[in-house]
Amino acid sequence: MRSERRAGRRSLPVRQARLATTAVAAAVATATVLGACGGGGGTAEAGGATAPATVPELTDEPLTLSFIWFEWPPAQALEDFANAEYTKERPNVTVEVNTVPNANWHDAMFTQFAARQTDFDIAILDSQHIGEAVTNGNIVELTEFIEGNIETDAFDPYLLAAYGQYPQAETGKRDESASMYGLPLLGDTWTMIYRKDLIGDEPPQSWDEMIAVAEQCQADNPGVSGLAFHQANGSDAAAVTYNTVNGLYGGNLWDAASRQIDGVLNDEAGHRAMDVLVNEMKPLTAAGSGNWFIDEVNAAVAQGKACIAFNWIAASGGLLDPEQSTLGATREEILDTLGFATLPTQETDLVPLGGMGMHVSAYAAAEHQAEALNFMKWFLQEDTQKKWAAAGGVPSRTDALESPEFLEAGPFNQVYADSVSRMRDMWNVPEYARLVDIENTSVNAALNGAMDPREALDTIAVEQQQILDSSGSGGL
Template identity: 75%
Template sequence: MRYPKRIGRLPVPGRKVKLAMAAMLLATTMAACGGDDDGDKSGAPKAPADIPTLTNDPLTLSFIWFEWPPAKALEDFANAEYKKLRPNVTVKVNTVPNANWHDAMFTQFAARKTDFDIAILDSQHIGEAVTNGNILDITDFVKKNIDTSAYNPYLLAAYGQYPQAETGQRDENAKLYGLPLLGDTWTMIYRKDLIGEKAPQTWDEMISVAAKCQADNPGVSGLAFHQANGSDAAAVTYNTVNGVYGGNLWNAKDRKIEGVLNDAAGQEAMDVLVNKMKPLTAKGSGNWFIDEVNASVAQGKACIAFQWIAASGGLLDPKQSTLGTTREQILGKLGFATLPTQKTNLVPLGGMGMHISAYSAKANQNEALNFMKWFEQADVQKKWAAAGGVPSRTDAIQSPEFLNSSPFAKVYADSVPRMRDMWNVPEYAQLVNIENTNVNAALNGAKDPKQALDEIAKEQQKVLDASRKKGGGGL
């Protein structure tokens, strides 16, 4: 993947900003769960199966995403390639800081008026948007225009289906509200010159290798990973370790978290994260997210790091790295591998889908449908891969255009069958806020690890139980 040659900066919100964000998240999610909203509770409005006549007048098709290299890559790619088909259309990808991404979309959704036509939603945002009727139901459109057999079923489910039956599966009869835009997962980045050419194969081995590397190389930390109390940073890190050590985030069928998340496997995962992994991180890394991990790797200050693949392109830029003056020299020191296994081989599902705003003008909704149909074609997906995207079509994932595009493309291809998502429910914003706060506190020594995990399970269970009483909830 050849993203724009920059690592970028993602601000980490301060305490006051976090508190304000938490209040907004609570208000927005309560609206999704019933509240006083007088909107249509029956679900999202339907898009037509056939694309209506498109306008020949100048039109700007607006997206909303967060600030990172793929956003610029998408805008450049669409304006170069989609204009060949629709010269009257200009694509604009508006961006906001990652920490504000959810609120930037859902405050406009709550007002029933958006300045964007296509919302790029995290998989976990879909339930909230569907429950409030904020995005179009594109089930009939997909049946008529998209070859669903060309995708791994779970990627279609994760980026568009609601509700989801079970992580890793897709219900062929379920409705679809979006289509894949960018696939993603974590890659393990390791210093080949410090730990050897072969990547650690198990999580325990990885920790042992990182500890030795740290001891042997003063000034270099054994590990670098996301720990921040913002976006979903700390939560994804814990959930990844939880999955690897055989834990579960919840029992989706029974909407049960307490006693599941904090069972023996969950407690072991928290102990590994806080007491074995955290001591191998750099001093002051308790609020690290994407940029800080990238900077640590680029400056040669980490033996092993974990990062989203879609955010890793800048690591190969000699202008930003102390590891070499050429891409080849950097790759002589950096290796990229799928995550180590332990009791399971699970990896976190990242990436996002495209979803059409229910409040966009009809001409723009029509254009959005046409764009989605165009974007999901095999040849376009391969071009998107070559331009810096991470495709979701199986033929594009396995194509030379993608596999040869970066040293971590094969990591993604090999990881797709191993992916596990979080909770795809309208209450997601509250659930992730609870988990981020407590995991971050445990990592920074403000809470005992067991106490933190028990509090996460207890508070998340309260959210689901309260929603059920109000008639909310997606499963």
């Protein structure tokens, strides 16, 4: 039965807006649910729901706790882990992690949010989605619940802020007086993947050195590209790549206090970063790589076609599977060939913050909201986080990050632990989806030769500034 259920929901369709009569019924149901969950509003303007200080009484009836995420290995890992471990505590509960293609992820959630009715109980949001969900009243405020049920001192403060706080904090910090709307599910950042047999055991230490090493490796190994990285015009692929290079060369995405992008993003450091990306890094990539994202980069590494690559740690586990790799017949043989390291530094040591948090849908039924709160409380306990780490997850509790269960589970896990203090996020504002679409489009165009890189960055800055100036909303 489990396999049949999964086969039937591998591609979750985006829910269309309901008929007016259904919308009225949903509104009545929502009002009832919000009352059961404490009612009121996490934000006065949005009228969002607020979770109670303790987990409400749970049902003993069969219940399916439903998540929504995008299609990648951690989604299946979460479902398998929850049904193996959470059901020991709650045998009447089945956990389902419904998935959509990454490019459809935002719209699949927010189309349902707009209809004020969701077929998921827990939305797994990118950190930058939080502002939009909060201002629209789509997710439940968890501030009081977290204070009474979560050991906040056990987490790096910035991870709590990045995956749950709104308005967002300055990079690396948390504002303990701010409201919380989510909790960490999966931490992540980029790892540098390199061919030890081609460039040696010691990874490059600076970005400039990395480019030089990749260029030499490509020249010495016909048919192998020097670099493989995300370039696609979809999700946040090309934008994250540019933002990473921007940060390493000393650039800034904006001035959050003044909400100024034009003149900040496209200053001297920003243009230098775009020049490095387009004119130094792009020539070292394979033909046809202009639309590559996670899977394509992994395929290039696994097939031995890249000297150095960059990918999200949580998506890198398959690289060690001999059935997916041409680099060795065993995990050990593959690890003799591949190395994993933190990103090289340059003017700074910044790395991209990845990962996602768990957020309770304001439109889920009361018993489902209660189960979601109970799941979060259970999931973030020390023993659960260590089991999640051993199962292939990337935990956010410091004790789990420093545990043998995590550090010995994969060769890239130490990379994540060493990268937490270096992380920088994007703009965490309700306008995020429009901002990232602008950036993806123009960065991808510059990488593919359709725009001059200087023109592309100036276009991004001007168009993003217009979005912020026209909206006038707050939040960092």
